[in-house]
Amino acid sequence: MTPLWTATRRRFPIGAEIRGTVEKAAPFGIFVSVEGVRPYGVVADVAGMCKEAADASVVIWPGEGDPVTGVVVEHSDHNEQLKIHLT
Numbered sequence: 379m380t381p382l383w384t385a386t387r388r389r390f391p392i393g394a395e396i397r398g399t400v401e402k403a404a405p406f407g408i409f410v411s412v413e414g415v416r417p418y419g420v421v422a423d424v425a426g427m428c429k430e431a432a433d434a435s436v437v438i439w440p441g442e443g444d445p446v447t448g449v450v451v452e453h454s455d456h457n458e459q460l461k462i463h464l465t
Contacts, residue, residue, distance in 0.1 A: 379455065379458070380458065382416060382458075383455075383458040385414075386414070386415050386416075386419065386458075386460065387453050389414070390415075390450045390460055391450065392450055392451065392452070392453070393449060393450060394449070394450045395447060395448070395449060395465075396410070396412060396420065396447070396448050396449070396450055396460070396462055397412070397445070397446070397447050398410040398411050398412035398413075398415075398420060398445070398446060399411050399443055399444065399445055399446065400440050400441060400442050400443060400444045400446060401417065401418065401442070402418075402442060403439060403441070403442065406423060406424055407421050407422050407423040407424050408421070408422050408439070408440065408446075409421050410422060410446055410448070410462065415460070416458070418459070419458060419459055419460060420459065420460045420462060421459055421460070421461055421462070422446070422448055422461075422462045422463065422464050423461060423463075440464075446464055447464070447465050448462035448463055448464045448465055449462060449463055449465055450462055451463050
């Protein structure tokens, strides 16, 4: 583990709230830019995306640069990423 990843895991334990901005959208989820975390180091997967109240099958995708808030649900050591679910 790199020192930055060790510090990131300590700063954002499982269950921690995290705030950032959308860095890039991908078919499987979105990358979130968070100060002090390496680029593409935070990802919100499709399963954790907010659903539209009227139709639970509709996933709300924030756009690049949009502010987002989420909860850390996993530390992925093999690729040094925080996995989050948006709130």
